[in-house]
Amino acid sequence: xxxxxxxxxxxxxxxxxxxxxxxxxxxxxxxxxxxxxxxxxxxxxxxxxxxxxxxxxxxxxxxxxxxxxxxxxxxxxxxxxxxxxxxxxxxxxxxxxxxxxxxxxxxxxxxxxxxxxxxxxxxxxxxxxxxxxxxxxxxxxxxxxxxxxxxxxxxxxxxxxxxxxxxxxxxxxxxxxxxxxx
Amino acid sequence: xxxxxxxxxxxxxxxxxxxxxxxxxxxxxxxxxxxxxxxxxxxxxxxxxxxxxxxxxxxxxxxxxxxxxxxxxxxxxxxxxxxxxxxxxxxxxxxxxxxxxxxxxxxxxxxxxxxxxxxxxxxxxxxxxxxxxxxxxxxxxxxxxxxxxxxxxxxxxxxxxxxxxxxxxxxxxxxxxxxxxx
DNA sequence: GCCTGCATGTAACTGGTTACATGATTGC
DNA sequence: GCAATCATGTAACCAGTTACATGCAGGC
Numbered sequence: 012x013x014x015x016x017x018x019x020x021x022x023x024x025x026x027x028x029x030x031x032x033x034x035x036x037x038x039x040x041x042x043x044x045x046x047x048x049x050x051x052x053x054x055x056x057x058x059x060x061x062x063x064x065x066x067x068x069x070x071x072x073x074x075x076x077x078x079x080x081x082x083x084x085x086x087x088x089x090x091x092x093x094x095x096x097x098x099x100x101x102x103x104x105x106x107x108x109x110x111x112x113x114x115x116x117x118x119x120x121x122x123x124x125x126x127x128x129x130x131x132x133x134x135x136x137x138x139x140x141x142x143x144x145x146x147x148x149x150x151x152x153x154x155x156x157x158x159x160x161x162x163x164x165x166x167x168x169x170x171x172x173x174x175x176x177x178x179x180x181x182x183x184x185x186x187x188x189x190x191x192x193x
Numbered sequence: 194x195x196x197x198x199x200x201x202x203x204x205x206x207x208x209x210x211x212x213x214x215x216x217x218x219x220x221x222x223x224x225x226x227x228x229x230x231x232x233x234x235x236x237x238x239x240x241x242x243x244x245x246x247x248x249x250x251x252x253x254x255x256x257x258x259x260x261x262x263x264x265x266x267x268x269x270x271x272x273x274x275x276x277x278x279x280x281x282x283x284x285x286x287x288x289x290x291x292x293x294x295x296x297x298x299x300x301x302x303x304x305x306x307x308x309x310x311x312x313x314x315x316x317x318x319x320x321x322x323x324x325x326x327x328x329x330x331x332x333x334x335x336x337x338x339x340x341x342x343x344x345x346x347x348x349x350x351x352x353x354x355x356x357x358x359x360x361x362x363x364x365x366x367x368x369x370x371x372x373x374x375x
Numbered sequence: 376g377c378c379t380g381c382a383t384g385t386a387a388c389t390g391g392t393t394a395c396a397t398g399a400t401t402g403c
Numbered sequence: 404g405c406a407a408t409c410a411t412g413t414a415a416c417c418a419g420t421t422a423c424a425t426g427c428a429g430g431c
Contacts (some may be wrong), residue, residue, distance in 0.1 A: 012418095013418085015417090018331070025355070027381095027382075027383090028382080028384095029381065029382050029383080033364075034302075038341070038344070039344065041348050042343075042348075043345075044419095044420095046419075046420060046421080047382095047383080048384090048385080048386095048419075048420060048421070048422090049418070049420075050387085051383065051384055052355075052384090052385090052418095052419095053418095055384095056394085059398080068310075072340050074382070074426080074427075075382060076382090084410055085293070091398085095309075104344055107340055107343065107344065107347075108340065108341055108344050109340070110340035111338060111339060111340045111341055115391080127356055137348075148396070154369045154372060155293055156293060156367060157293060157366065157369055158289055158290065158291070158292035158293045158362070158366075159220070159290055159293055161285055161289065161358075161361075162220070162221065162223075162289065162381070163234060164358070164361070165286060165358050166223050167353060167358065168355075168358050169356050171354075172350050172351065172354040175350065176346070176347050176350050179343075179346070180340070180343060182341060184340075185341065187336045187339050190336060190346060195391090197392085209409095209410075210410080210411070210412095211410050211411080216428090226391095226392095228391080228392060228393080229411075229412080230391075230392060230393070230394090230412090230413085230414095231390070231391055231392075233393095233411065233412055233413085234390095234412090234413090237412095256399070256410070256411070257409085257410065257411085258401095258410090258411080280410065320430090322402095358403080
């Protein structure tokens with residue numbers, strides 16, 4: 012995934028590996044960690060694939076390398092960005108972080124698909140909860156499984172939170188669209 | 194972490210590696226994935242450390258191995274369980290899943306500590322949001338950064354959700370306690 | 376002259392995954 | 404007799420971390 016994050020950062024403008032690390036820490040750092048030990052090898056791979064190009068900054072006499080996005084890199088990035096959103100927190104958020112670069116149609120499709128997945132999960136969790144409640148009623152000390160059972164409730168909290176967020180996202184994107192066409 | 198999950202499962206009773214995989218998938222599977230390729234080596238390590246013991250089931254003629262918790266394993270598990278809760282979703286939830294085995298006092302302490310951390314994070318995010326809002330007001334096309342900025346809102350949603358969940362957890366644990374003493 | 380921050384890189388290690396190999400048991 | 408599921412295990416691989424090594428630049 013790191014490779015696509017790098018490509019995404021380069022969509023905004025050229026920068027060095029060091030800058031990328033800083034940008035990642037300050038933006039998606041909350042849910043994605045990048046270390047130099049993973050960043051620099053990733054940049055090497057991207058350069059080898061010719062998805063990005065390097066320019067050694069000579070004027071400043073620093074041994075600093077500025078990376079730029081090549082057309083093949085841009086294509087791969089947009090392709091990756093348009094893939095369906097999976098029910099995995101990090102991937103979901105990283106993609107959404109770059110969703111300003113995705114076309115309105117695909118974006119709306121992916122977000123609605125994701126909503127359906129969330130609803131399915133919530134339904135599934137609800138069913139599991141019913142079963143567990145029945146099982147708990149038949150054992151002597153149900154309170155001894157309080158925390159064990161509570162993680163199901165966490166799941167529901169979590170998916171409902173994501174649902175709210177995605178709903179807001181869709182609404183907000185529509186309003187953005189309207190403003191643009193004014 | 195997998196080693197501690199195995200120990201936690203064995204707290205409830207003896208089982209085979211295969212059973213562990215099934216149990217994990219059905220309980221914490223939502224936020225923790227275990228594969229046989231990681232499970233079996235982990236069981237090997239635990240046996241070598243003498244934290245668990247193995248019994249080859251012979252009566253059934255199956256080549257099935259039943260694992261049990263040894264005292265050293267139980268100790269290590271309880272020690273691990275009582276460690277402070279970090280702001281990392283998986284670790285947090287896996288520990289809470291096993292919190293029925295933790296003493297009331299440590300449990301209450303760890304949950305309250307975690308609440309403080311959540312409040313700090315929410316405050317920090319709020320501050321970042323203010324700064325970003327100011328920066329957005331000064332650029333020509335703020336709506337072009339709609340999704341990029343929205344992940345901050347996700348962060349707030351997320352931490353507030355966890356806060357609600359932990360609040361509920363603390364309240365529920367207290368009520369459990371009262372019922373026990375009736 | 377020294378500390379901090381900028382800047383790049385690598386080697387050893389860790390904790391996993393995927394895919395494969397093997398074989399017993401159960402139900403139809 | 405065959406498919407599904409139970410059951411264990413390993414080897415190749417992968418993505419990442421930590422710790423280290425190196426050196427320049429700027430401020431005090």
